[in-house]
Amino acid sequence: MEASRPPNATAPRAVNENGSAVANGGAPRPALPPSKAGPPVQYRPPYRPHPPPPRRRRRRGCCCVFCLWLTLFLIALVFLAAIAAGVFYVIYRPQRPSFSVSSLRLASLNVSSSDLLTSRLDLSVTARNPNRKLSFDYGDVAVSAASGGITIGEGTIRGFVQDTENTTVIKVNVSSSGRSLDPTEAADLRNRKRYPLEIEIDTKAGVKIGSFRSSRIGIRASCSGIEASVTRGNATAASSTGTARCKVKLRIKIWNWTI
Template identity: 30%
Template sequence: MPTADRVHPTPALLPPSTPLHHDVAATETTPLHSTFRSTPPPPPGTYIVQIPKDQVLRVPPPDRARRYKKLAGCPARRRRLRHACCGAFGAVLLLVLLAAAFVGVVYLVFRPRAPSFSVAALSIRGLDAIALSSSSLSPQIDAAVRADNGANKKTGIDYRGGGEVTVSFSGERLATGQWPAFYQAPRNVTVFSTALTGKGVGFTEEKRKRLAAEHTAGAVPLTVETMVPVRMRFGKVLRTWTVDVKARCEVTVDKLADKATAPVNRGCRVKVRPLWWWW
């Protein structure tokens, strides 16, 4: 006789520890807060017009199209202008660096030096004891100037026209003459003579007495100044711009006469611009 399967009763589910009606009551009593703030009302006298999204114009109207195109193109134009300015600045900076490098190479190769000067002879007329008693003098001076380029082994000097030589006493100019134009080769010494003339030279009573006393003592201090435009020549092709070279020599002669002895040079100071001014 077949045996019937035994059916075991399922245990009843235990109710939750917290009553359901308590949650429902808590839900019902908890106030609901909106997550979005309400839009404040517009101020009086204003209107809000709402347009559907599909009706918003994405192309400006014809009467505003030209202005829109102009404003839209401004950033592009400013960008192109900025790029052009940066390119021009870079090109100028590159040229400056190349020029500085070129000058530096030339300086290292040729080692240019300023020439030196001295006064070899002075022949003075019109300033003797008789002429000193006159109120207006016209002295005449023959000056022999020595230009020395021995410090330059590879650099020649072009002395241009328009230079001058001046002789003065105690700040009073006595006579002025021209510096001749010539080319001076490297390691060369040139002595040239130039005629200086003065007109309407007058001394104060104090300077007149001092000049007469120094003439009697056999030691008359004079100042010889030169200003000559020159160009440095490197090799046969390369030359610099023309610049002014100034020299001031303090000399002493024994007498104010035609047959004065060689002047005693008490020092010459040469003033010339730096090399980078010559280019």
């Protein structure tokens, strides 16, 4: 008789060639693939779309277009101004006024011991307007006299309007009362008997056409070639000799510069 198998005895397991147990009723287990060592997996943040770049090209394009139109506008203004100036010149033929010293009398010129100057100069200035269609509107006229670079007197003439093709004679007293001089200047004037004089006329004048008046621009007339001596007594004859040459220049002020 065969020995009875104990109840708790386990059935024998099948073993493969390698000595490992076989499960599933003897069916061999699938072998696991060998693990391969690789680089560690890096964390990648989720993709986020970038905002579009600012539209600078459009702004730059607008600035360029604005500068171009502004330049064209300024060129057109200059072109129109040149045309208007050309038409004005052809129609009116403007000429600048002229000035000359018609008479001069040095009534007194004294330098005290304390270097104080007292002088009086009677002057007649002739202003001419050579234009046929333009009148001149003068502001106040400042007249100064100097001898060897030393100012010996100043005077003022009230403004006036000069008609077309007109000659106006203006009389003015140029004087100095107690003006302090440098010792060198005082000695120079004391040692002279005849005085070379430079007359300077400063004013502003505008053009008048009918009821239209333009803005005034500066005018300076510098007269040289005059020599005078002090006239004694009640002599009325002019004490000037030589030829008085007056050069007229326009003085245009742009901001803080005068041309």
